[in-house]
Amino acid sequence: MNALRRHRALERIWASRPGWRGKLTTVNNNDIGLMFLSLAVTFFAVGGILAMLIRAQLATPRSAFMGPDVYNQVFTMHGTVMMFLFAIPLFEGLTVYLLPKMLGTRDLAFPRLSAFGFWCYAFGGSLLIVSLLAGIAPESGWFMYPPLSSTLGSPGINADFWLLGITFVEISAISASVEIVVTVLLYRAPGMSLDKLPIFAWYMLVVAVMILTGFPPLILGSLLLELERAFGMPFFQAAAGGDSILWQHLFWLFGHPEVYIIFLPAAGVVSTVLPVMARTTLLGYGWIVAGAITLGVMSFGIWVHHMYATGIPHMGLAFFSAASTLVAVPTGVQIFAWIGTLWKGRPEMHLPMLWILAFFATFVMGGLTGVMVAMVPFDWQSHDTYFVVAHLHYVLVGGFVFPMLAGLYYWLPHFTGRQRYFKLGKTAFWLIVLGFHGTFLLLHWAGLLGMRRRIDSIEPGSGWELINLLASVGGFVMAIGFALVLIDVGVNVAVTVRGRRNPWGAGTLEWAMPSPSPSYNLASLPKVHSRNPLQDDPDLPVRIARGEGYLGDPGSGLREILAVEIASGRPSCLVIFPTNSALPIVMAFVTGGIFVGMLIKIYWLVPLSVLGVAALAAWWAWSLGNRGDLGLQPVGHGLVLLRASEVARPPGWWGSLFLLLADGVFFGALLFGYVFLWTVAPNWPPPAWLEPGLSGPLLALGGAVLAFGGIRLADRAIRCNAGPWLGLLLSLAGLAALGSAAITVLARTTHDAHAYDATLWVVAGYVVFHAAVAGLMTVFLVLRAGAGYLSARRIGEARIVRLWIDYAVAAAVLGLGAAWLPEVLT
Amino acid sequence: MTDILRLSLPLTAWLAAFSAVYGLQGLVCSDRWAEAGLDLTAGRIALTTAWAAAVALQLVFLVVLHSPRFTSRSAFVHGVSRTLAVAALVATLWTLLPVVTTSACL
Numbered sequence: 001m002n003a004l005r006r007h008r009a010l011e012r013i014w015a016s017r018p019g020w021r022g023k024l025t026t027v028n029n030n031d032i033g034l035m036f037l038s039l040a041v042t043f044f045a046v047g048g049i050l051a052m053l054i055r056a057q058l059a060t061p062r063s064a065f066m067g068p069d070v071y072n073q074v075f076t077m078h079g080t081v082m083m084f085l086f087a088i089p090l091f092e093g094l095t096v097y098l099l100p101k102m103l104g105t106r107d108l109a110f111p112r113l114s115a116f117g118f119w120c121y122a123f124g125g126s127l128l129i130v131s132l133l134a135g136i137a138p139e140s141g142w143f144m145y146p147p148l149s150s151t152l153g154s155p156g157i158n159a160d161f162w163l164l165g166i167t168f169v170e171i172s173a174i175s176a177s178v179e180i181v182v183t184v185l186l187y188r189a190p191g192m193s194l195d196k197l198p199i200f201a202w203y204m205l206v207v208a209v210m211i212l213t214g215f216p217p218l219i220l221g222s223l224l225l226e227l228e229r230a231f232g233m234p235f236f237q238a239a240a241g242g243d244s245i246l247w248q249h250l251f252w253l254f255g256h257p258e259v260y261i262i263f264l265p266a267a268g269v270v271s272t273v274l275p276v277m278a279r280t281t282l283l284g285y286g287w288i289v290a291g292a293i294t295l296g297v298m299s300f301g302i303w304v305h306h307m308y309a310t311g312i313p314h315m316g317l318a319f320f321s322a323a324s325t326l327v328a329v330p331t332g333v334q335i336f337a338w339i340g341t342l343w344k345g346r347p348e349m350h351l352p353m354l355w356i357l358a359f360f361a362t363f364v365m366g367g368l369t370g371v372m373v374a375m376v377p378f379d380w381q382s383h384d385t386y387f388v389v390a391h392l393h394y395v396l397v398g399g400f401v402f403p404m405l406a407g408l409y410y411w412l413p414h415f416t417g418r419q420r421y422f423k424l425g426k427t428a429f430w431l432i433v434l435g436f437h438g439t440f441l442l443l444h445w446a447g448l449l450g451m452r453r454r455i456d457s458i459e460p461g462s463g464w465e466l467i468n469l470l471a472s473v474g475g476f477v478m479a480i481g482f483a484l485v486l487i488d489v490g491v492n493v494a495v496t497v498r499g500r501r502n503p504w505g506a507g508t509l510e511w512a513m514p515s516p517s518p519s520y521n522l523a524s525l526p527k528v529h530s531r532n533p534l535q536d537d538p539d540l541p542v543r544i545a546r547g548e549g550y551l552g553d554p555g556s557g558l559r560e561i562l563a564v565e566i567a568s569g570r571p572s573c574l575v576i577f578p579t580n581s582a583l584p585i586v587m588a589f590v591t592g593g594i595f596v597g598m599l600i601k602i603y604w605l606v607p608l609s610v611l612g613v614a615a616l617a618a619w620w621a622w623s624l625g626n627r628g629d630l631g632l633q634p635v636g637h638g639l640v641l642l643r644a645s646e647v648a649r650p651p652g653w654w655g656s657l658f659l660l661l662a663d664g665v666f667f668g669a670l671l672f673g674y675v676f677l678w679t680v681a682p683n684w685p686p687p688a689w690l691e692p693g694l695s696g697p698l699l700a701l702g703g704a705v706l707a708f709g710g711i712r713l714a715d716r717a718i719r720c721n722a723g724p725w726l727g728l729l730l731s732l733a734g735l736a737a738l739g740s741a742a743i744t745v746l747a748r749t750t751h752d753a754h755a756y757d758a759t760l761w762v763v764a765g766y767v768v769f770h771a772a773v774a775g776l777m778t779v780f781l782v783l784r785a786g787a788g789y790l791s792a793r794r795i796g797e798a799r800i801v802r803l804w805i806d807y808a809v810a811a812a813v814l815g816l817g818a819a820w821l822p823e824v825l826t
Numbered sequence: 827m828t829d830i831l832r833l834s835l836p837l838t839a840w841l842a843a844f845s846a847v848y849g850l851q852g853l854v855c856s857d858r859w860a861e862a863g864l865d866l867t868a869g870r871i872a873l874t875t876a877w878a879a880a881v882a883l884q885l886v887f888l889v890v891l892h893s894p895r896f897t898s899r900s901a902f903v904h905g906v907s908r909t910l911a912v913a914a915l916v917a918t919l920w921t922l923l924p925v926v927t928t929s930a931c932l
Binding site: 185193194195286287289290293294297298300301304313314315316318319322323326330566567672675676678679680 | 837838841845847852853856898900901905909910916925930932
């Protein structure tokens, strides 16, 4: 088969359906990545217009441009859109598009999950934009502190849009993170061991784990605040045993890692683009990997440095001040590695390089002001002033937007397949950089002069008038620059001439395919021997196109891909990916019913939507796997491998493991909240502790033993090719008992009596939910066993269900134990 | 998977210890501590013990990662995991130093 015929055959297998319907049903990473990127840029434009409205308002004293009510919505939505609807989805989109290509594979680990995540993002983001257009947008600031955001300070529907819309959007981030982690660990070109991973993949691995562990506290906080607003469960109301500081802890447990979640992908872009621009290889690869991991973990240890002004004792302040200074070290390691790379190379001043230099200057300045605000005495002086506003814009725009623009211009020839034509881009560069510093360098000064953030008007004679006028001029110059970038990209896409492959002479595998990339990315999967395969072997793209790698024969008509061992990169099994489907968009739509039902208070829609999601998930999962043992399959070069459905730990098991990591962090944050209220909140202890009685603990204990033992019995039966019915039945009975034990907690407490009771309701609800999910999965397994999908070799599905049952048991034992413990102790 | 654990465990342990000591400090300064009949001296001893235990745990990680029995077969993972273990030890020493240098509850 020649290269052209192979290309046509693979396109038939991997491409989306033609026309606009194809966009609704596609699960291909190229389509989903571009859809993410397009929508994120659209939201960036919305956030940018809101920023210009803010600058127009503050350009002159006592401006009548906007009233306070509108202004509050505008600045809240500016922050919200930029953080949640632009920054995170932008790098998700870039990663969805690029990561499989860089790793030398054909798609991400779970293509339908990619599509589901995108549609959750699109629907959730739209919900927020609708609120803005309707004039009922959130108005409590992007970090939504109660009591301002509770019904006391925000009685309308505005805050609900934020709490529900953002949680809906976060499903997309969690989905993408599970995808990224499993893809980096399992889906790589054969031979790509951990030391040969493209540096961008390391960064994204760290970022994805950070999202899985950083977002759950915010999801929990949003859930608790929404429950307080909707049902009067007083988690944040001091009079009833709550504490508004709990929100700040939950928010910043997410919010500080969030800064690094945004920065690290940009650092990954810099580490990828910089060596190519400098005509050399990256200096200190191992140090940079260590720096990224250290930065990722340490970023979780500094959440309280946003809360210095809340009256925390000196020792607590000192912990977080020390940690905040320490985090500068791994950042510095990366910056010095980049400088060293420049030093040993021969840098060429192409446009991506200009953006990287702008990043260096701006981010270092933002980092230094970050060290300043890490110092408690300085922070007390500058807290809630424009100094902090200027600092965070230096870090986020300098540390994220500028590197992303470097990436945009670096990969634009890959996206378009056209030659570079960047004259307009250089004009835009200077407008943006000068406009940015003209705005925010000056606003540091306004902050030091005492200008508070979020004020809708400045007074004549305050000394801030000229600064704000100049900052507004700078802001509009920057906006013109961004508009020029959009025009420039349009020109590049539309009118420039076809270019050659790999115009920069890069060494990573995304340049080993035609541009724009075909739907299958690589015609065959290459064997990799170094971090820069294209520099070692310039003919590699041709040999890939000829089908000389693995899986070069498209004869099966299936979407075939290889999974590898995590450490060594040796091929481990053959995976068949699902085809295009409307299931992801339908499921995202039905998921939206949960949030819309809560928002407009049609509560019957919520359980109905949950059931709909469960039914669709079962339908989704039913289409996977196979009814017979297929045995070893040829994958090329004489290698034969088992199908993923015939290994004990298929990719779905790994996906479940990392999803449960996020779930576990959510539960950990809930228990933290419980302990926090018990320790710190006023009006504790509650009037009465919950009495466990005898039935609840007995049900919990018996249920845990039955569920835990039953699934293992079933597992053993499947391995012996016997019927797993008894074990599965015992598991089901055990899960029912666990759920019943949790219901005894609900029956003995009143949800709105005290923060203690409200917390127990959430803990017990969590246990009931997980027992129900594990129970449904067990029923699904019964049906699958009956339909012949399980065998001694095809045990992977049972192992996935076992994982979920074990988690449900652990959550029940811990959660119900925590609920009953205070009464036992007293 | 074991290589991923080698890379992630020491710093995760630092984060857990750091959060736990911060939580312990909150408990020491709360009414619950006094209700249990304990004073600030006991609190300081508990905090210092927790810090020492966290440092000891990091030393154990360093030794284990250095030993031939537990080290990775990959030279890259071996090098990076040891670097991360040193970073975690330094982080434990530095970020929890306030347990012996500042007032606990002022």
